[in-house]
Amino acid sequence: MPNLGTQTGQFEIAPISLWRRGMNGFVTLAAGAAVVLVLLPLGAIFAYLIYKGLGSINWAFLTQTPKPVGEAGGGMANAIAGSAYVLAIASVMGVPIGIGAGIYLAEYGRNRFGDVIRFTADVLNGVPSIVVGIVAYGIVVLGQGHFSALAGGVALAIMMIPTITRTSEEMLLLVPNAVREAAYGLGVSRWRTTLSITLRTATSGVITGVMLAFARVAGETAPLLFTAFGNQYWNWKMNQPTAALSLQVYTYAISPFDEWHRQAWAGALILIVLIVASVSAVRIAAGRGMLKGAN
Amino acid sequence: MANQALGAPRLTGPQPVAKPEVVSSSRAETAPLIKAGDSRIPDGIFHGAVLSCGVCVLGLVGVIVYQLVTKSALSWHAFGWKFFFRSEWDPVNEQFGAWPFVYGTLVSSLLALVLAVPLAVGVAVFITEMCPRWLKGSLAFTTELLAAIPSVIYGLWAIFVMVPLLREYVEPFLARYLGWTGLFEGTPYGIGMLAAGIILAIMVVPIVSSITREVMTAVPQQQREAVLALGATRWEMIRTGVLRNARAGILGGVILGLGRALGETMAVTMVIGNRPEIARSLFAPGYTMASVIANEFSEATSDTYLSALVEVGLALFLVTIIVNILAQLLVWSVTRGMPRRSNA
Numbered sequence: 328m329p330n331l332g333t334q335t336g337q338f339e340i341a342p343i344s345l346w347r348r349g350m351n352g353f354v355t356l357a358a359g360a361a362v363v364l365v366l367l368p369l370g371a372i373f374a375y376l377i378y379k380g381l382g383s384i385n386w387a388f389l390t391q392t393p394k395p396v397g398e399a400g401g402g403m404a405n406a407i408a409g410s411a412y413v414l415a416i417a418s419v420m421g422v423p424i425g426i427g428a429g430i431y432l433a434e435y436g437r438n439r440f441g442d443v444i445r446f447t448a449d450v451l452n453g454v455p456s457i458v459v460g461i462v463a464y465g466i467v468v469l470g471q472g473h474f475s476a477l478a479g480g481v482a483l484a485i486m487m488i489p490t491i492t493r494t495s496e497e498m499l500l501l502v503p504n505a506v507r508e509a510a511y512g513l514g515v516s517r518w519r520t521t522l523s524i525t526l527r528t529a530t531s532g533v534i535t536g537v538m539l540a541f542a543r544v545a546g547e548t549a550p551l552l553f554t555a556f557g558n559q560y561w562n563w564k565m566n567q568p569t570a571a572l573s574l575q576v577y578t579y580a581i582s583p584f585d586e587w588h589r590q591a592w593a594g595a596l597i598l599i600v601l602i603v604a605s606v607s608a609v610r611i612a613a614g615r616g617m618l619k620g621a622n
Numbered sequence: 623m624a625n626q627a628l629g630a631p632r633l634t635g636p637q638p639v640a641k642p643e644v645v646s647s648s649r650a651e652t653a654p655l656i657k658a659g660d661s662r663i664p665d666g667i668f669h670g671a672v673l674s675c676g677v678c679v680l681g682l683v684g685v686i687v688y689q690l691v692t693k694s695a696l697s698w699h700a701f702g703w704k705f706f707f708r709s710e711w712d713p714v715n716e717q718f719g720a721w722p723f724v725y726g727t728l729v730s731s732l733l734a735l736v737l738a739v740p741l742a743v744g745v746a747v748f749i750t751e752m753c754p755r756w757l758k759g760s761l762a763f764t765t766e767l768l769a770a771i772p773s774v775i776y777g778l779w780a781i782f783v784m785v786p787l788l789r790e791y792v793e794p795f796l797a798r799y800l801g802w803t804g805l806f807e808g809t810p811y812g813i814g815m816l817a818a819g820i821i822l823a824i825m826v827v828p829i830v831s832s833i834t835r836e837v838m839t840a841v842p843q844q845q846r847e848a849v850l851a852l853g854a855t856r857w858e859m860i861r862t863g864v865l866r867n868a869r870a871g872i873l874g875g876v877i878l879g880l881g882r883a884l885g886e887t888m889a890v891t892m893v894i895g896n897r898p899e900i901a902r903s904l905f906a907p908g909y910t911m912a913s914v915i916a917n918e919f920s921e922a923t924s925d926t927y928l929s930a931l932v933e934v935g936l937a938l939f940l941v942t943i944i945v946n947i948l949a950q951l952l953v954w955s956v957t958r959g960m961p962r963r964s965n966a
Contacts, residue, residue: 347858427674430672
């Protein structure tokens, strides 16, 4: 609080006390330390992944299926392909439904029912992945009678949908109404406007949302444990259990064999490279501007 | 096709207004201006299609609830409410009680929050209020990268890097100086409740800090300037001008982090030790609701066993839903509109 200087009749600003200055400095230091402390594990994780993983990635790792315990060599080719397969199944189901629901919310959903769906999507977003696994087990695995790639795909699709829905909605709402009205003014029907004008304008934003959802589920393990289940061999059948990279990393990490630990690091490195690559791609796409068509 | 009556060109580009002369082209003039209901049918079909996608989202939650409730009925009828308070977990004799898992989940999540929240708020304060502009973007991106790392990779790192560190250095140190609290005693295995809490903390930090950043950014700039003009130091400005206004939102972020910690499966399963025991010491192994499902679901042989696991899942589902809704409401109260008057 400024003291009223009696002699000069002017305000004299009291010097900031040592305690206050010290506190300020301390908090600044503490916040800086917090940043360092948080970045430390991040750095350590990446350093270890590269240090331990890079040495174990070789041609055999990328092209062979796992060898039995005790035999050197072998790889995760089937797991990499299996991950891609399950993710493809998930995308085929999740992306259209997610974008469709996003379109509904943005174009028709300004009402009570839209609010209900919006709320449900947020709820779905918070469901723990292991619970999604139970549900996919109940729907698909019990229905088919055995673990399958399809079940894994369904589980991941359920996790993708809410993210895609909410980001698509946000991106579509960013498209100025004038663009829609211009299309209506030309006599373009509503569905055509939505698909060819609005959605098209928001394309890069919608793709960002899809990629985010993809990156989120790409490393998921818990919902695959009792849906895709894992497999030591190649599998291209929808209704058969399949290997997945994240599952394989898990199985190998908790095993007692050094050779498998080595491969777990290599698998983890490949997994993270794929995910970071897609997240970075999203960042760059987002940096380019969400709405290149508008304005 | 809806547009045939108008003779409109195929609209392929995003700029429908680019060629106004199209409207006055001869075909458009001669064509009868749209027959009533020309586009009503395709429009209706389109509306129906996107509506069904929306209903799909609704239906999914319905299916989840239905599956969990029907599949857990057996265990519910056998044990009732007591299920959550019994600590017996004996698949051989079909006696199931979820208390050790509930306890493990609560303790590991709370431990994670205790460790993560100060750090996360510190990071958010640093990024929004203190750090130079050029560092801001990359720092925010880097902390968010932590959220993109899959859970298994955290688990892998925890098993081979963090746990040995804990076992060799951290836990003996804690036992020596803080052993009298009773929280840090017994054999330091490395694996156990403490390891689970730490790895969860690392995973929760980016969530809490990104929400905190969001609500802190939502505090109007004038607020900061006003406090600074009164002669406050930067910390006093942050404390009275920013944090106090954003506290409901920060609480929301913390609860959102809690939601994530409660449902987190893989990393915890890999380091918590997976033993259904309740011990006071944080060095002791434990078990969480998510990990018991992950470990035992595909091996559950009897119907009651499976049903008990699904009931654990149902409880987990309900708790995370409630926690998430609470968090959403709190975050909205800050980011929507102005900060509340009552805090000023």
